[in-house]
Amino acid sequence: MASPAYLATMPLHAITEVYGEDGLRQRFALEVARFAAADQDRLTEALELAAHLHRDDRRTREPYLNHLLRVAIRIMSHYGVTDVDVLVAALLHDTVEDHPEELGGDAEAALAELARRFNPRVADLVRAVTNPEYDPGRDRHEQYRAHVAESLDRHPWARVIKVSDFTDNGVGVIHTTGPKVHSSATKYRPLVPVFRELVGRPDTPLSDPTKAHIMDQLDLAESRFAAILDGHGSAPDVS
Incomplete structure (x- = not known):
C-alpha cells in the first residue's frame, strides 16, 4: 500500500x-x-x-x-x-x-x-x-431524469450527494467496460444540463471554487459521452 x-x-x-x-x-x-x-x-x-x-x-x-x-x-x-x-x-x-x-x-x-x-x-x-418505482409504461431513463430534477429541486444537500454520484458514474464512465458503457452514457448524458442548473443555484451549499470544479467535471462527462455516443469529443483521463 x-x-x-x-x-x-x-x-x-x-x-x-x-x-x-x-x-x-x-x-x-x-x-x-x-x-x-x-x-x-x-x-x-x-x-x-x-x-x-x-x-x-x-x-x-x-x-x-x-x-x-x-x-x-x-x-x-x-x-x-x-x-x-x-x-x-x-x-x-x-x-x-x-x-x-x-x-x-x-x-x-x-x-x-x-x-x-x-x-x-x-x-x-x-x-x-x-429512485421511485418505475412505471413500466414509460421510458425508464426519462422517469429517472424527471425524478432527479424534481427531487433535487427542493433538497440542496441532496444535490451534493447526487452530483458526486453522477460524477462517479458519468465522468467515471471511462472506467466502465462492455455494454454498460453505451447504456450509461445514454442514461446520464441528458442530466448534464440538469446538474449544471442545480449546482449553479445560490442555495446549493458549496463554495464557488467547488462549484467551478464540478462544472469542469460536467464538461468532462459531456466530452466522454460525446466520444461514446457521437464518435467524437475529447476524453482525457483526469478524473
Missing part, C-alpha cells in the same frame, strides 16, 4: 485501479481522521452497514462498495463538506433502493430504520436520492 501522504494525492479511480477497496478504505480513514471521535464512529458505522448490505453486489469490474466510498470521499476531499449527516447518507444512498428488505421490509420501513439508526435527516437525504 502507498504511504498515506501519497494516497491522499491520488485520484479516486487511480486508487481503485491500483489498490482496490483496501486503498479506498484507507483513503476514507485519512479523510475522517480530522473529525471528532463521535463523528468518526457514526461514519464507520455507516460504512460497515453499507459494506454488509452491498456485500454481494458488484459493478462491472469491482465491488459495489468502491462506488459508495468514492462518492463519500469526493464529497469530503473535493467538495470540502464536513456535514456528517450528508456523508452518512452518501455512504448509504443506494441501500433503500437496493436492499430495503434487509433494513426492515419495503422502502418506507427501510427509511424508518435509517432514521432510527442514524437520524431523520439522514433518512430524508437518502429518500431524496432514492
